[in-house]
Amino acid sequence: MDANSKTNEDVVPRQPSGFEFFTRKHYFPPTWASHLNPIPSHVFSLGHLPTPIHKWNLPNLPNNTEVWLKRDDLSGMQLSGNKVRKLEFLMADAVAQGSDCVITIGGIQSNHCRATAVAAKYLNLDCYVILRTSKALVDQDPGLTGNLLVERLVGAHIDLISKEEYAKIGSENLTNTLREKLLNEGRRPYVIPVGGSNSLGTWGYIEAIREVEQQLQTSTGDKKFDDIVVACGSGGTIAGLSLGSWLSTLKAKVHAFSVCDDPDYFHNFVQGLLDGLEAGVDSRDIVNIQNAKGLGYAINTSEEIKFVSEIATATGVVLDPVYSGKATYGMMKDMAENPKKWEGRRVLFIHTGGLLGLFDKVEQMASFVGNWRRMDVHDDVPRKDGTGKMF
Numbered sequence: 001m002d003a004n005s006k007t008n009e010d011v012v013p014r015q016p017s018g019f020e021f022f023t024r025k026h027y028f029p030p031t032w033a034s035h036l037n038p039i040p041s042h043v044f045s046l047g048h049l050p051t052p053i054h055k056w057n058l059p060n061l062p063n064n065t066e067v068w069l070k071r072d073d074l075s076g077m078q079l080s081g082n083k084v085r086k087l088e089f090l091m092a093d094a095v096a097q098g099s100d101c102v103i104t105i106g107g108i109q110s111n112h113c114r115a116t117a118v119a120a121k122y123l124n125l126d127c128y129v130i131l132r133t134s135k136a137l138v139d140q141d142p143g144l145t146g147n148l149l150v151e152r153l154v155g156a157h158i159d160l161i162s163k164e165e166y167a168k169i170g171s172e173n174l175t176n177t178l179r180e181k182l183l184n185e186g187r188r189p190y191v192i193p194v195g196g197s198n199s200l201g202t203w204g205y206i207e208a209i210r211e212v213e214q215q216l217q218t219s220t221g222d223k224k225f226d227d228i229v230v231a232c233g234s235g236g237t238i239a240g241l242s243l244g245s246w247l248s249t250l251k252a253k254v255h256a257f258s259v260c261d262d263p264d265y266f267h268n269f270v271q272g273l274l275d276g277l278e279a280g281v282d283s284r285d286i287v288n289i290q291n292a293k294g295l296g297y298a299i300n301t302s303e304e305i306k307f308v309s310e311i312a313t314a315t316g317v318v319l320d321p322v323y324s325g326k327a328t329y330g331m332m333k334d335m336a337e338n339p340k341k342w343e344g345r346r347v348l349f350i351h352t353g354g355l356l357g358l359f360d361k362v363e364q365m366a367s368f369v370g371n372w373r374r375m376d377v378h379d380d381v382p383r384k385d386g387t388g389k390m391f
C-alpha cells in the first residue's frame with residue numbers, strides 16, 4: 001500500500017515489545033509531516049528507542065536556565081549515536097531496492113561509517129567504507145582504534161583515501177567510482193552519502209521530534225522545551241530536528257553548533273534537504289547555526305579537552321570531543337557571553353554519541369583524567385575472603 005494514502009489512524013507508535021528490533025515496517029509519518037514528499041514507505045527498527053531524557057546539571061548556567069539531555073548516545077552500542085536514526089530509513093530503502101551491499105564514506109574515525117557497517121551486517125549486507133586519512137597514513141594498516149575496531153570486527157571492507165585526494169575528487173565521485181567497480185563485479189550496491197545526510201535520512205530526526213513530543217505528552221508535570229541544541233557535522237540531524245520542531249507542537253528554537261563547515265554552507269545544504277522534501281520552508285527561518293569548529297574538524301584545543309573532562313567529572317556525562325563536546329563548549333560559551341538570551345529557558349541538548357571516537361584522543365586527554373594511587377596496605381592486614389576465589 002502507498003504510504004501516502006495512510007491516515008493518521010494508521011499511525012502506530014513504537015511498541016516497546018523488544019521483538020521489533022531488526023524488523024522492517026511500513027512507515028507512517030506524524031500528521032504534521034504528512035504533506036512532505038516523498039514519504040518513506042518503510043523503516044527498520046535498529047535503534048534502542050526512545051532514548052531517555054533527563055535533567056543535566058551543568059555548572060554555571062544563567063539564571064533559571066534548565067538544560068535537559070536527550071541521550072541519543074544510548075541508542076545502542078555498536079550502532080550508537082545519531083546515525084542510527086537515519087540508517088533506519090536508509091537501510092529500509094537499500095533492502096527495498098534489492099541491494100546486496102552498501103557503500104559509504106567519511107573520516108578515519110567516522111561514527112557514521114561504523115554505524116553503517118554494523119547496521120549492514122545486522123541486515124546481512126556487505127559494507128564498503130571509504131575512509132579519509134592523512135597522506136602519511138594512507139598506505140598503512142589503519143589500526144584498531146575506536147570506530148575502526150568495531151568496523152573491522154564486523155568485516156567492513158575499508159578503502160583508505162588521502163585528505164588531498166578526497167578534496168580533489170569529492171565524496172560523491174569517490175563513492176560512485178566504488179559503486180561502478182562493484183557493479184562490474186556483479187554486486188548490487190546502495191550508496192549512502194556522507195553522514196547519511198540526504199532527504200531520506202532527514203526522516204530520522206523528524207521522527208526523533210515525534211519521539212520527544214510523545215515523551216513530553218506522557219511525562220508528569222507540564223514540560224516543554226524552548227530550545228534544542230545539537231552539534232552539526234554533515235547537516236542531516238539539524239535538517240530533521242529543525243523541520244520537525246517547526247512543524248510539530250514542539251516549536252522549540254533549534255541551535256546548531258557546526259564542527260566543520262561554516263553556517264552559510266550548512267544553511268544552503270539544509271535548504272537542499274528541505275527542498276528535497278518539498279517542505280516549503282527557508283532553513284534560515286528554522287535553525288540558527290553557529291560556528292564551533294575551533295581549530296578544525298576533529299582537532300581539539302587543550303581547553304576543549306579539559307572542558308569535556310570537567311563536564312564528565314561534574315555530571316557523569318561523557319561527551320565526545322569531536323561533536324557534542326564542541327557543541328556543549330559552544331553553548332556554554334554563548335551562555336556565558338549572552339546570559340540574557342538563555343535566562344529562564346528550558347533547553348534540550350541532544351547528545352549525538354560518538355564515544356568510540358574518544359579512544360582516538362586518549363593521549364590528549366591523559367593529563368585531565370582522574371588521579372590514581374597505589375593502595376596503601378600493611379603486611380599485617382589479615383586475609384578474609386570475599387566472594388569468589390580468583391587468587
Ligand SMILES: Cc1ncc(COP(=O)(O)O)c(C=O)c1O
Binds near residue numbers: 081232234237238353
Ligand atoms: C557523534 C556525532 N554527532 C553529531 C554528528 C553530526 O550529525 P550530522 O552529520 O547529521 O550533522 C555526527 C556526524 O557527523 C556524529 O558522528
